[in-house]
Amino acid sequence: MKPAPFAYCRPDSVAEAVEVLASSESSRVLAGGQSLIPAMNFRLTDVSVLVDIRAIAGLDSVTVDADGVTVGAAATQSRVLADAGAARAVPGLRAALRHVGHLQIRNRGTVCGSLAHADPAAELPALAVATDARIRVTGPGGRREIAARDFFCGPFWTALEDGELVTEAWFPATRPDSVTVVDELARRAGDFAVAGLVAMIDASDGAVRTSRLVGFGVGGAPLRLGSAEAALAGWSAGRPTADIEQAAAADCADAFDDIHATSWYRREAVAALVLRAARTALAAKEQL
Ligand SMILES: Cc1cc2nc3c(=O)[nH]c(=O)nc-3n(C[C@H](O)[C@H](O)[C@H](O)COP(=O)(O)OP(=O)(O)OC[C@H]3O[C@@H](n4cnc5c(N)ncnc54)[C@H](O)[C@@H]3O)c2cc1C
Known part of the structure; x- marks a missing residue:
């Protein structure tokens, strides 16, 4: 089909x-x-006027400093994916972007566009919540900064008000001793996730100490898995997993059904992804 006139x-x-x-x-x-x-x-x-922001000078910048990574609203996903400094400061950016669509899509799609679009199955909103990112916006009332945890209100629904534009997103630098894992189940590589997880895990002496777990594709917005985080504390490979699986499934009690998967399947998938992320993080720490 063709779009309506705009x-x-x-x-x-x-x-x-x-x-x-x-x-x-x-x-x-x-x-x-x-x-x-x-x-x-x-x-x-229904769109009356398309406001193309790609000619605005400076909006396509990616800035890395000791505090974190600032991604301008016109910076493409490919540009951020290729930025070695950004990947060192916030490893989750590269880990998440590898799952986003295909090369052609990432060459045009922007990081901030994905945040503003707020697809419940998208990787970047979950990463933003997991990392405590801040979304900077400008509107008729001036500038403001919104914490990622307050930005995503529901499917394709954000805290943006009429006339507001996301100008940049700031991702705080990840602590060097924290391991970030972005993992998902998708029907084909490059498809949106049926269920996915961003995990930021601190481990020492072969056991998980603390974690930040955010699910995507399981609720209307990125879902913090608080019970699973608590159950995972102190866990080491080889120890029982039932408590962790039950906690993760309970966190996803409201997971939705659609043509791709039942809510039960999504709960099971997230529980499996939590354990897989923990094992990956423990193995990564051993190699350091
Ligand atoms: C085949 C295909 C597969 C895909 N697979 C995935 C995937 O696996 N994972 C994934 O996360 N995404 C996927 N995507 C979506 C892709 O990542 C998009 O690039 C992204 O969701 C939107 O970014 P965009 O820059 O293209 O935004 P646009 O399409 O230009 O805009 C999307 C929405 O956000 C609003 N918006 C954009 N920028 C701003 C801003 N700065 N301020 C305020 N509002 C803004 C727009 O008005 C619009 O409502 C896929 C897309 C396709 C076509």
């Missing part, structure tokens, strides 16, 4: 973009277009 503008500045966004309720930011354009073609999204 107007297109390519502003030079964030201020101009915000002005156009605020002028019409159904104006939308165009970043990589990898989710928005198909939705427009299928007429699932």
